[in-house]
Amino acid sequence: MFKKTSLTLLFSAAVISINAQQSIPFRITKHNNIIVKTLVNKKDSLHLMFQIAMEDASISPDRQRKADHIIFNKDEISEKNTVQIGKFTLNNVRFFDHELTGHEADGKIGTGMFAGKTFKIDYDNNRFEIYEKEPDLKGYQKMMLLYEKGQFFINADNIIDGDKQQEAYFLLQSGYSGALLYSNDFAEEKNLDKMLKVTSEKTFKNSSGESIITKQGILPFFKLNNFVLKDVPAGFFVGKRKTQTVNYFGADMMKRFNWIFDADRQTVYIKPSKHFSEGFYKVN
The missing domain is CATH 2.40.70.10 (Acid Proteases)
Incomplete structure (x- = not known):
């Protein structure tokens, strides 16, 4: 992208x-x-x-x-x-x-x-x-951070069906306005098209005339460290033509926390921000 x-x-x-x-x-x-x-x-x-x-x-x-x-x-x-x-x-x-x-x-x-x-x-x-030195970390929870080719990845749990947690890595993506966007592999492996409640669907045509279908579903629970968010909007692609290779942790999720990134880029500290319980952004 x-x-x-x-x-x-x-x-x-x-x-x-x-x-x-x-x-x-x-x-x-x-x-x-x-x-x-x-x-x-x-x-x-x-x-x-x-x-x-x-x-x-x-x-x-x-x-x-x-x-x-x-x-x-x-x-x-x-x-x-x-x-x-x-x-x-x-x-x-x-x-x-x-x-x-x-x-x-x-x-x-x-x-x-x-x-x-x-x-x-x-x-x-x-x-x-x-x-220049370590800030006050009171109230923050420590998380492992994967730093690869200038990009940040975090690990989180997705509760899709009942109480079963599906672990996945997410790319922090402040350019994506929505909450979550799943990769093609994750969406297919977890059968999201059937497992999630789908709220919207759109079809686009690329320059070759191929159809690209995107759907928005509702993830029952999302767990980041000890913090849990309920009924999180989650996008994914279906159909023959899919282009999403990684999971996105979008701007709507990022704003729900304050973030402190260590200089070594191996650790991040998070705590809920004032936006934690706000309504979710509607992806057009």
């Missing part, structure tokens, strides 16, 4: 430290996407969506604001850009061109701005926090 997300990280930060911590404000759209206001190369004011499933940055062909001062080469890559977010400055930022992004965004920015640092996604106060 998203290209070029695993290339070598080329971010470095030049910031003024206040109590060994930096704070970056963001806003959350009605589609659950995180948006940060940036100034790129001291010229282009862009709203970029935070994409936890990538490291670098990108510009969308559907952007609303001009990005005239990001110069791309023949491979649609732009090196050594500067990105300012308030008082926070990133140097040597790599941008990719023509990558789709979320609603209200001109492009994406990834986890490179937290390179080598412990960072927090604070949904209670709409801000990122970057730490």
